[in-house]
Amino acid sequence: MQDHTGAASLDNAIALQKYGVGQPVRRKEDDTLVRGKGKYTDDFALPGQAYCWMVRSSHAHGIIKGIATATAKAMPGVLGIWTGKDLEAAGYNPFTCGLPLKSRDGSPLLQTNRPALATDKVRFVGDPIAFVVAETLAQARDAAEAVELEIEPLPAVTDAAEATKPGAPLLYDHIPNNVALDYHYGDTAKIDAAFATAAHVTKLDIVNTRVAVVSMEPRVALAAYDKAAERFTLQVPTQGVSGNKVTLAKILNVPNDKVRILTANVGGSFGMKNVSYPEYTCILHAAKALGRPVKWTDERSTSFLSDSHGRAQLIHAELALDAEGKFLAVRLQGYGNLGAYITGVAPGPLSLNTGKNLASVYRTPLLGVDIKTVLTNTTLMGAYRGAGRPEANYYMERLIDRAADEMGINRLTLRKRNFIKPSQLPFAAASGVTYDSGDFAGVFNKALEMSDHANFAKRKKESKKSGKLRGIAVGSYLEVTAPPSGELGKISFEPDGSVKLTTGTLDYGQGHVTPFAQVLSAQLGVPFDKITLEQNDSDLVRFGNGTGGSRSITATGQAIVEASALVIAKGKQAAAHLMEASEGDIEFAQGRFTIAGTDRSIGIMELAQRVREGRMPEGVPLSLDVDHATKDTPSTFPNGCHVAEVEIDPETGVTRIVRYFAVNDFGTVVNPMIVAGQLHGGVAQGIGQALMEEVSYDSSGQPITGSFMDYALPRAEDIPPMEVGDHPSPAKSNPLGTKGCGEAGCAGSLVCVVNAVVDALSEYGITHIDMPLTPERVWRAIQDAKAKAA
DSSP: OOEESHHHHHHHHHHHHHTSTTOOOOOTTHHHHHTTOOOBGGGOOOTTOEEEEEEEOSSSSEEEEEEEOHHHHTSTTEEEEEEHHHHHHTTOOOBOOOOOOBOTTSOBOOOOOBOSSOSSEEOSTTOEEEEEEESSHHHHHHHHHHOEEEEEEOOOOOOHHHHTSTTOOOSOTTSGGGEEEEEEESOHHHHHHHHHHOSEEEEEEEEEEEEOOOOSSOOEEEEEEETTTTEEEEEOOOSOHHHHHHHHHHHHTSOGGGEEEEOOBOOOOTTTTSSOOHHHHHHHHHHHHHTSOEEEEOOHHHHHHHSOBEEEEEEEEEEEEOTTOOEEEEEEEEEEEEESSBOSSTHIIIIIHHHHHHTTTBOOSEEEEEEEEEEOSSOOBOOOTTTTHHHHHHHHHHHHHHHHHHHTOOHHHHHHHHBOOGGGOSEEOTTSOEEOOOOHHHHHHHHHHHTTGGGHHHHHHHHHHTTOEEEEEEEEEEOOOSOOBOOEEEEEEOTTSOEEEEOSOOOSSSOTHHHHHHHHHHHHOOOGGGEEEEOSBTTTOOSOOOSOSSOHHHHHHHHHHHHHHHHHHHHHHHHHHHTTOOGGGEEEETTEEEETTSSEEEEHHHHHHHHHHSOOOTTSOSOOOEEEEOSOBOOOOOEEEEEEEEEEOTTTOOEEEEEEEEEEEOBSOSOHHHHHHHHHHHHHHHHHHHHTOOOOBOTTSOBSOOSTTTSOOOOGGGSOOEEEEEOOOOOSSSTTOBOOOTTHHHHHHHHHHHHHHHHHHGGGTOOOOOSOOOHHHHHHHHHHHHHHHO
């Protein structure tokens, strides 16, 4: 029943050290994924499944006059064709945005109330109008092409600023000037006064380009309906099964328990797949109507049309400074492009999140944000890695470099004069949040040292010898992670000797199972290799807020710590009974319950088995299992400083990133290997947006970038080697001291790459250039500058 501490305790201590918090433990799932043994949604098939193909609009804007389906219905293999009127008759609800955002006049966000299929108008190229289900995918596609659409074209508008002007095409009768939200933050009178008395004001007009998400795995879904139980099941890649179940149940107009969501491996999402798309309602309806499963798989060409996009802002930014370069106020005015419909969170990144992150690591007393979020005849907008954080840091750092040049102050010196000092923490930022921890100047100085910033002039001279321009830039950033929310931490000791953790966050590429197991092993001393993770089934995940906003390790980490404390409390009761001791005399450490002052102890795994198998008297737990949910987990404030050096060939405009350094404060780092991987991925996406990615439309609303022939993604050769450093200040707001890391790479890379290019081009007198910094755009800027000088 019990053993002595001795060898067992020593072995356990060695294992805990090997797999403990802070160790670079290899990801458990990598062997499966790298060998191609993963299971993605399109790998699943159900007996008798049929196939769906969507009928989409080829017009950016138009009135639906008629939909003729008779010819298509008569084609081989066709099982059914449905239109928006059919779904309307079924009683489904439109999708509405749940964000409690208000315009400056106090009125709520104006909803677009998107139905699964358009019934009156089409509002962007790719807008779904009908869908076909057939025995095979080829038959469904052929029949979809035979559906005859009569659409009366209307003028379209794709530019957010143009969409607000008098006379612009209106997408919705109830949304004047296409402005769904006129967002305002800040004390206008105080901000105006600060600008009026400032010694210097820097102004910049900045385009933050629209980007496509292009995740590795396109969207796909498999729907089924249990007639006896009146229950829908959807197998779909997503970012959290619990919250998405609730959203889908609301759309289907059924109780939550009548919907089940399953997710297997997910090939990337970056915010895009965390939306209840129209296709899901369509195939669930068909599965119920036909009494058989229905599968829909997207293709890359339609992904460019139907998946949510990211970024897309037109911003006028201003920074007010005193004579010494101290920041007095910063403000943004401009537009955010929502696309044709409002998704779950789109207005947030375009307005609220941008404002919350704008103050960054600087003592900026006043902050103002005035952004109109506007509907246009383009693909819907959604969250994209960072969701307002990279945007805000981009604007602030561009302003700082420009202000330093205009005032004749060294760019590094200007930043140092304005950093929040450690002695000023906790610091109430002008954005309305309070930073609890950080050493921003320390991070900055370490980045300068690591990158050998002081010797840049020598490297610039060497580049000039070979006819190249060389530029360098630093980019400090701070992120306000996801807003406070609860999370599930369920711990189960299974009969097979494993320990199952169930949580509401969901791994779609981050590698959750390994760091979560490290935290759980450290808390309870259970063997690392015995820990499994359940996150993929809404029937088992009763609660949770999903993965997003760099919240997972903090939210689930706190849930694990709190649930582990409850396990230990139950274990002390059970151990006291089994070892015939007082509960107050039981101590717990490194996975063992010990009677204080003795060598009598029992391991937690053995205790869990004994309790489960034995008959415990009243007052003694019948298991060590715990089903616990945290209250709100606060936001954290990851921050850092990235340094980029670029070389530009002035004859071709080709830009190459030749050196890259990143020093970050992620608080307590549970697994440095996984954190480095997350950082590398984020930097790569920032580089993509900075140098090559941009979704474009022509004047009629037709997409120009509808495939990889037109839309450039960074390849391995475009991503430089990165040297990563750590300068942690553990968060004080959660028990592990963690801060998020998943989106930091974008926040740091976007601005330091762009600023480095501007620095290289400064010898031509160029002070600003908008993304993407393609060879053609850089070359033209050089030619224009030469012509102007001549």
